[in-house]
Amino acid sequence: xxxxxxxxxxxxxxxxxxxxxxxxxxxxxxxxxxxxxxxxxxxxxxxxxxxxxxxxxxxxxxxxxxxxxxxxxxxxxxxxxxxxxx
Amino acid sequence: xxxxxxxxxxxxxxxxxxxxxxxxxxxxxxxxxxxxxxxxxxxxxxxxxxxxxxxxxxxxxxxxxxxxxxxxxxxxxxxxxxxxxxxxxxxxxxxxxxxxxxxxxxxxxxxxxxxxxxxxxxxxxxxxxxxxxxxxxxxxxxxxxxxxxxxxxxxxxxxxxxxxxxxxxxxxxxxxxxxxxxxxxxxxxxxxxxxxxxxxxxxxxxxxxxxxxxxxxxx
Amino acid sequence: xxxxxxxxxxxxxxxxxxxxxxxxxxxxxxxxxxxxxxxxxxxxxxxxxxxxxxxxxxxxxxxxxxxxxxxxxxxxxxxxxxxxxxxxxxxxxxxxxxxxxxxxxxxxxxxxxxxxxxxxxxxxxxxxxxxxxxxxxxxxxxxxxxxxxxxxxxxxxxxxxxxxxxxxxxxxxxxxxxxxxxxxxxxxxxxxxxxxxxxxxxxxxxxxxxxxxxxxxxxxxxxxxxx
Numbered sequence: 001x002x003x004x005x006x007x008x009x010x011x012x013x014x015x016x017x018x019x020x021x022x023x024x025x026x027x028x029x030x031x032x033x034x035x036x037x038x039x040x041x042x043x044x045x046x047x048x049x050x051x052x053x054x055x056x057x058x059x060x061x062x063x064x065x066x067x068x069x070x071x072x073x074x075x076x077x078x079x080x081x082x083x084x085x086x
Numbered sequence: 087x088x089x090x091x092x093x094x095x096x097x098x099x100x101x102x103x104x105x106x107x108x109x110x111x112x113x114x115x116x117x118x119x120x121x122x123x124x125x126x127x128x129x130x131x132x133x134x135x136x137x138x139x140x141x142x143x144x145x146x147x148x149x150x151x152x153x154x155x156x157x158x159x160x161x162x163x164x165x166x167x168x169x170x171x172x173x174x175x176x177x178x179x180x181x182x183x184x185x186x187x188x189x190x191x192x193x194x195x196x197x198x199x200x201x202x203x204x205x206x207x208x209x210x211x212x213x214x215x216x217x218x219x220x221x222x223x224x225x226x227x228x229x230x231x232x233x234x235x236x237x238x239x240x241x242x243x244x245x246x247x248x249x250x251x252x253x254x255x256x257x258x259x260x261x262x263x264x265x266x267x268x269x270x271x272x273x274x275x276x277x278x279x280x281x282x283x284x285x286x287x288x289x290x291x292x293x294x295x296x297x298x299x300x301x302x303x304x305x
Numbered sequence: 306x307x308x309x310x311x312x313x314x315x316x317x318x319x320x321x322x323x324x325x326x327x328x329x330x331x332x333x334x335x336x337x338x339x340x341x342x343x344x345x346x347x348x349x350x351x352x353x354x355x356x357x358x359x360x361x362x363x364x365x366x367x368x369x370x371x372x373x374x375x376x377x378x379x380x381x382x383x384x385x386x387x388x389x390x391x392x393x394x395x396x397x398x399x400x401x402x403x404x405x406x407x408x409x410x411x412x413x414x415x416x417x418x419x420x421x422x423x424x425x426x427x428x429x430x431x432x433x434x435x436x437x438x439x440x441x442x443x444x445x446x447x448x449x450x451x452x453x454x455x456x457x458x459x460x461x462x463x464x465x466x467x468x469x470x471x472x473x474x475x476x477x478x479x480x481x482x483x484x485x486x487x488x489x490x491x492x493x494x495x496x497x498x499x500x501x502x503x504x505x506x507x508x509x510x511x512x513x514x515x516x517x518x519x520x521x522x523x524x525x526x527x528x529x530x531x532x
Binding site for chain 3: 198203205218220224227228231232
């Protein structure tokens with residue numbers, strides 16, 4: 001279990017610099033016709049992408065932590081019961 | 087942990103670490119620009135959602151018809167993962183849709199049926215928590231019906247007019263987009279297998295606790 | 306009559322006999338269905354006129370809500386008198402038990418719909434008589450799909466805790482395809498120029514759901530109901 005957690009933390013740390021280096025592509029220098037400036041153009045993409053990926057990372061880590069917690073509790077119970085049996 | 091598990095965890099962790107670089111390197115899309123890159127996690131999440139639902143259904147079949155009581159552990163594990171990956175899919179999708187379609191949600195066949203499948207597995211969790219004894223079999227019945235919906239979800243988008251890209255998009259992807267995509271699909275598959283086994287292991291251990299309590303009572 | 310058909314008939318007759326004495330489930334379910342129609346109508350009527358396609362939606366929501374109640378109460382009656390255990394102990398084919406209960410529910414819901422559909426026609430000026438044939442088939446097919454899953458789940462939940470709320474929790478997500486097909490087909494018939502082709506498309510989809518759900522339910526009933 002600990003190995004799992006350590007490896008996932010390492011993966012997360014490695015991902016941080018990658019996220020920091022993501023630059024949005026430069027918009028074209030040409031004239032952009034008015035018809036192209038729909039509402040969609042005005043919503044910045046980065047917060048949406050950041051939220052999407054961030055939520056998945058948080059979700060995965062949260063779930064792993066939740067399972068680890070429950071597993072620890074159950075294994076402690078098993079150890080206690082087996083010690084009592086002897 | 088077994089050696090195969092350690093290898094899988096190391097591989098998955100490594101792949102998830104590399105993934106942001108690969109995704110960053112993929113080109114911008116013609117109409118959607120940058121935001122389509124949510125796809126690289128959205129699509130594998132959706133696939134794992136459907137795989138989890140199918141796994142739960144298969145394990146339910148083994149529990150009910152092949153009379154394997156331990157299959158119940160796998161139903162519980164797969165159902166929980168269906169809720170997890172379903173949540174990922176249903177959150178990342180609208181985040182993408184907000185920019186590319188202009189709305190958070192539309193009631194088309196694929197979105198509606200995916201939401202419905204998600205709700206079926208949330209219902210499964212509620213049933214297991216509050217249904218009392220015997221709810222393992224009831225849940226298995228529910229999960230079997232849930233699995234029957236999986237092919238319909240996958241195919242539905244090809245028969246209804248919808249904004250949602252049809253399944254034919256995937257084979258036609260250019261290589262620069264295909265590589266990060268399949269990389270992420272592999273990473274997510276590894277993640278799913280790892281999480282499934284760990285979660286089922288938790289259920290095995292819980293069963294051991296029950297058995298120990300019973301042995302204690304009899305002693 | 307084969308043994309299967311005989312058992313089905315015995316169960317239907319039993320349920321009919323019990324119900325005819327008091328008419329409790331029928332009358333209360335019917336009144337509840339009418340109340341649902343009225344409640345939704347009050348909510349969805351703007352300036353004295355209903356919103357588009359609302360008549361079809363209200364009809365099917367009323368069917369779903371009243372159907373869930375009827376299912377719960379029918380099996381509560383079985384549980385209360387412990388009759389289902391007797392049935393399960395009897396040397397009867399399990400699928401036959403399921404069929405018997407399903408037919409009983411279908412009969413009950415059919416009677417409720419005989420009141421609901423004209424009511425909708427009255428309140429929303431919907432062409433229920435002109436489109437009677439196709440509409441009748443749509444309602445029948447949708448009710449069958451809903452009841453097929455509902456009978457299975459209600460039977461399964463009979464010995465579970467929190468079964469009152471768990472039945473809708475399990476049933477509604479599962480029957481969403483039936484609801485969608487029913488509403489879309491009915492709405493196509495209620496349009497100013499009714500579209501029979503669209504309605505027939507949704508009807509054939511409903512028929513496909515019915516086949517899948519009934520077969521799956523027949524198959525699953527036995528292993529789920531045995532301890």
